[in-house]
Amino acid sequence: MGLPIEQKVEVLVTPIIQELGLELVDVEYIKEGAHWYLRLYIDKEDGIDLDDCTNVSHAVSDLLDKNDPIPQAYMLEVSSPGLERPLKKDEDFIRYQGKLIHIRTKEPFQGYHEFTGYLAGLENDVIILEYEKEKVQLPRNIIEKANLALEF
Template sequence: MLTATEAKLLDALEPRAAQEGVEIVTVEVAGARKAPTIRVYVDHPDGVSFDVLSSSQAWINDIMDEIDPFPGAYTLEVSSPGIDRPLRTAEHFARFAGEQAAVKTAAPVGGRSSWTGELAGMEGGDVILLVDGERVALPLEGIKRAHVKGTIDFGS
């Protein structure tokens, strides 16, 4: 799911995140090679407040300065995962069981690589998704990208 660069950045950030009591949901590197944008999505057990974002931005920036992942210019963005929360780990897929999710696989599974359905958790190394009344097992290591499909109830 992560590129080698994204995995390297995640590995550099996770020990400090644990000390700070935040979770690094995922890291994305996007944009031009000469001046990319590094997006770090953080979560906190009590929710992501402005204070959590502000303090996370500070220590993440310090680590980025130390490792200098892209000599020259880059933009650092630190954000909450938002309503369409990315899913990366087995724990993420298990925690959000019951939610609607969109999943893209690196290679086709059963003739397709785009899936949308209800997360039913994990079984072994497979993400279980209920799609159109069918139970589908997608190998976690074959998932390219996945996220919760956020919904808003305007009737409440």
């Protein structure tokens, strides 16, 4: 059956995005109403601007048209991951240590599906979250979604 569309796109576009000095944070392929959307979320150390989004859009459009990893018509959108940036790669969990994050699990863990706390680290595929002076160790394979959380 092959790789999911998001993974095919990620493999194709990552090198060109890196050449532009940017990081591919996430790829989303989703149907909203009658239309399909391919969303690329990009970032760099000091944040991205409209020019970055435009440059990536132009650079990857031709590549995607040529390689045609998506069978149906779709709209390409390139944007910032926002303040609640998703955390997916090991590097994300290392880079954002000490930051407030939110995790949703695929199944209940210690009776809960959602956890918010300070990222204390990543060890052996376990995310360590500090919450009210306690540490919770969440196995990576049960995490459905992890992202930075806004601090108030």
